[in-house]
Amino acid sequence: MPDSEPTSDYETDYEVGQDNVEWLGLDIHNPVFFLAAGLVGTFALAALLFPDFASVALTSARDWTINTFDWFFVVTTNLVLLFCVAIGVSPLGRIRLGGAAAKPEFSTHSWLAMLFAAGVGIGMVFYGAAEPLAYYNDWAGTPLNAEPYTPEAERLAFAATIFHWGLTPWAVYAVVGMALAFFTFNKGLPLTMRSAFYPIFGERIWGWPGHIIDLIAVVATLFGLATSLGLGAKQAASGIEFLFGVPADLRLQIVIICVITSLAIVSVVRGLDGGVKLLSNLNIILAIGVLAFVIVAGPTLEIFKGFGLNFVAYFAETPELSNWIGREDSAWYHDWTIFYWAWWVSWSPFVGMFIARVSRGRTIREFLAAVLIVPVIVVTIWFTAFGTTAIEQVKDGVGQLPNGIDDVSLVLFHMLENLPFHEIISFIAIILLMVFFVTSSDSGSLVIDSITAGGKLHAPVPQRVFWASMEGLVAIVLLVGGGRAALASLQAGVITTGLPFAAVLLVCCYSLYKGLRSETGASS
Numbered sequence: 001m002p003d004s005e006p007t008s009d010y011e012t013d014y015e016v017g018q019d020n021v022e023w024l025g026l027d028i029h030n031p032v033f034f035l036a037a038g039l040v041g042t043f044a045l046a047a048l049l050f051p052d053f054a055s056v057a058l059t060s061a062r063d064w065t066i067n068t069f070d071w072f073f074v075v076t077t078n079l080v081l082l083f084c085v086a087i088g089v090s091p092l093g094r095i096r097l098g099g100a101a102a103k104p105e106f107s108t109h110s111w112l113a114m115l116f117a118a119g120v121g122i123g124m125v126f127y128g129a130a131e132p133l134a135y136y137n138d139w140a141g142t143p144l145n146a147e148p149y150t151p152e153a154e155r156l157a158f159a160a161t162i163f164h165w166g167l168t169p170w171a172v173y174a175v176v177g178m179a180l181a182f183f184t185f186n187k188g189l190p191l192t193m194r195s196a197f198y199p200i201f202g203e204r205i206w207g208w209p210g211h212i213i214d215l216i217a218v219v220a221t222l223f224g225l226a227t228s229l230g231l232g233a234k235q236a237a238s239g240i241e242f243l244f245g246v247p248a249d250l251r252l253q254i255v256i257i258c259v260i261t262s263l264a265i266v267s268v269v270r271g272l273d274g275g276v277k278l279l280s281n282l283n284i285i286l287a288i289g290v291l292a293f294v295i296v297a298g299p300t301l302e303i304f305k306g307f308g309l310n311f312v313a314y315f316a317e318t319p320e321l322s323n324w325i326g327r328e329d330s331a332w333y334h335d336w337t338i339f340y341w342a343w344w345v346s347w348s349p350f351v352g353m354f355i356a357r358v359s360r361g362r363t364i365r366e367f368l369a370a371v372l373i374v375p376v377i378v379v380t381i382w383f384t385a386f387g388t389t390a391i392e393q394v395k396d397g398v399g400q401l402p403n404g405i406d407d408v409s410l411v412l413f414h415m416l417e418n419l420p421f422h423e424i425i426s427f428i429a430i431i432l433l434m435v436f437f438v439t440s441s442d443s444g445s446l447v448i449d450s451i452t453a454g455g456k457l458h459a460p461v462p463q464r465v466f467w468a469s470m471e472g473l474v475a476i477v478l479l480v481g482g483g484r485a486a487l488a489s490l491q492a493g494v495i496t497t498g499l500p501f502a503a504v505l506l507v508c509c510y511s512l513y514k515g516l517r518s519e520t521g522a523s524s
Contacts, residue, residue, distance in 0.1 A: 032211055033452040036218040040470055047477045058478075062492035065342070065499050066334045073341040074324040076502045081171035083509045084368055087178075092516045093365030097178075098185035104361035111358055112370060113284040121283060121436030122232040124165070124382055125429065130411035131164070132157045132387025137394060139405040141332030144320060154391060158310035158384065159317040164337065165379040166314060167372055168322075169344035174371040175505065176352025178364065179512040185360050186519060190455020193217040193349055197507065199514035214451050216500050217349035223497040224346035225444040226474035231409075232437045233257045233475065238409040239430040243423060248409075254476050260434055261472030264441035268464045279439045286432040290425065291385055297419040298389035306384040314380070342498035345505065353447040364516075390415045441471055 047054035087093060096102055104111065134140050135157035138148035143160035146153040179196035189195035194210030201209050233256045237248035246252060267279060295303050327333045359367055390411065394402045399418040405411060412429060416422045445468040453463065 032214045032218065032454075035211070035215050036222075036448075036452060037466075037470070039215075039219060040222055040474060044473055044477045048480060051480055054477075058492035058496070061496040065495050066338050069499055069502075070334060070338045071324045073338055073345070073498075073502055074322065076345070076505055077168050077172060077341050078322055080175050080505055080509060081168050083513075084171045084174050084178075084372060087513075087516070088365055088368040088372075092520065093363065093368065095182070095186070095364045095516060095519055097181045097362055097364070097367065098360040102185065102361040106358055109284075110281060111362075112374060113281050121287075122228045122433065122440055124379065125412070125433045125436060126231050126235050126409065127161075128382055128386035128412065129390040129415045130405070130408045131161045132383060133390040133394065133401065133411060134405060134408065135160055136391050137404065139408075140335060141329060143329060143332060143336075144317075145329045149394075155309070155313050156317060157391075158306065158387060159313040160321060160336070161383050161387065162310060162314040162376070162380055163318055163321045164340045165383065166376045167318075169340065170372050170375045172344045172348045172505065173351045173355060174368055175509055175512065176348045177355030177359065177371065178367060179356075179508050179515075180353050181356035181359050181367070182364075182512065182515055182519075184356065184455075187515065191353065191357065192451045192455035193353070193504075195455065197511050199511045199518070200507065213504060216504060218448055218451055220346040220348075220497045220501045221350040221444060221448055222471060222474055223478075223494050224343060225350060225440060225471050226478055227343060227346075227494040228440055229257060229260070229437060229471065229475035230479050232433055232440075233260075233479070235409040235412070236430055236433050236437070238407060239413050239426060239433070242410065242413040242417075243426055243430075250479060253479055256434075257472050257475050257479075260437045261441060261468060263434075264438045264445065264472075265465050265468045267438055268442035268445045268468050269461050279435055279442075283432070283435050283439060286428065286435065290429055290432060291382060293425055294385045294389055294416075294419070297421075298385065299392045302392055303385050303388045306388045307381060310384050311380050314376075339495060342495040342502075344498075345502045346494050346498035348505065349451075349501065350444045350447045353450065354443045357446075357450075386412070386415070389419075393418055441468055444471055 132154075135142055135146075136148065136153050138153075142148055142153055143156045146156045176193075176196070180191060180193070183189045183195040183198060184191045187195075187198070189198060192214055193216075194205040194213045197205055197210070197213060204210070205213070230253075233253040234248075236256050237252045240246050240252065240256075241248035270278075321337070324333075355371065362370070390401055393399055393415060400414040401411070413426050416426045416429065419425065445464050448467045448471075449464050452467070
């Protein structure tokens with residue numbers, strides 16, 4: 001059974017590790033480990049040997065997925081959000097993860113810090129100033145076809161940005177995290193994706209139905225993480241070039257990924273308390289410091305006015321932004337919204353499992369309040385501060401940003417360039433980005449390690465090192481295989497691998513509902 005004491009058990013003879021294979025110091029859940037490692041290794045080798053073909057294949061797969069299944073991503077994420085809200089306000093929200101006597105393992109501060117460090121850290125730094133500005137100046141289309149450089153474009157820019165980072169993505173994380181925490185801590189099943197489907201498949205989850213679920217989760221997680229690591233490497237390289245003049249070419253990006261992967265390996269060897277928790281708390285301190293500086297040194301009054309206005313705009317525009325029928329802004333909708341939904345879905349096994357791992361002792365309602373409501377408030381503050389500062393510089397004709405966006409990874413540094421002490425704060429921003437980089441990598445390694453070890457919470461160190469290395473390798477492969485269109489390659493990988501897991505999410509909602517009903521003694 002798992003490393004925790006469950007309050008009640010499903011009737012199963014399965015024990016964690018009973019079908020594991022010990023090999024070269026690894027504790028392998030056969031055949032998930034070998035299938036996942038084989039698929040990822042084959043992809044990496046093929047992309048490195050045939051980069052041009054890989055770029056074309058990834059782009060073609062992305063285009064087919066977007067054009068054929070855009071509606072499916074939108075419907076899935078909308079249903080998942082409605083499901084989370086319904087569970088939170090229902091009597092089922094009183095259920096405590098781990099049983100009535102369970103106590104939280106981490107303080108609320110550390111718990112929330114780990115949620116953000118694992119969930120959206122790299123993306124918020126990368127897109128904090130760039131996304132609202134890109135929607136405002138029509139760099140990549142405008143939401144709902146707003147006229148660029150108008151008050152309406154500014155309002156919709158923030159509404160759409162918060163929409164992409166607010167309730168919907170965190171609901172995707174929440175449903176996976178809630179399911180895994182419940183079935184692990186309340187029902188005594190292993191901490192692995194297959195456990196969330198026990199009410200549907202029963203003992204068959206220990207066979208091929210469960211193997212396939214876990215395999216999809218591992219592959220989706222690897223590509224989701226690799227996309228974030230690739231984005232982080234591109235922005236860190238741009239920042240280094242901006243500050244020190246070192247060319248931000250592919251070689252520098254690969255060096256950054258190798259360095260950060262090495263640091264992630266050190267962190268993952270130290271474990272949850274000595275690695276992820278410590279770095280997550282450091283992340284929050286750095287992030288709050290950078291945010292406070294931008295608010296004070298930037299257009300403070302406009303930022304404070306924007307907090308409330310953007311929050312209201314988000315809720316007012318969400319119904320129209322959630323609609324997938326007859327969109328006149330089809331190019332923007334596909335390039336941004338569908339990419340984001342696929343990205344969040346592909347990240348959901350990783351972030352969901354990590355959230356589950358640190359959330360024992362919380363009630364379902366407390367869990368959902370933290371995972372849904374708190375992030376919306378934080379992302380509204382973050383994107384308002386950075387986005388407003390960038391847009392005001394464009395309005396005032398200050399610095400480089402009024403000339404347009406040539407490289408999205410440089411927007412943050414161009415914005416900071418016009419603030420006091422810009423070299424110091426830009427350097428701190430690079431450090432923040434890299435620390436987020438490390439926490440995402442080692443958190444993902446712990447999660448993938450747990451899945452491929454059959455649900456063990458403490459698998460051997462060599463196994464953690466293996467998966468941390470594979471994440472870095474896939475990020476490098478996507479950058480190399482994408483050539484000049486590396487960002488498109490990263491997006492293609494995450495969209496394609498997110499599709500199958502979107503279907504898994506819907507089934508997970510039904511399975512979780514059955515499990516929660518059984519906990520209250522009601523018939524399912």
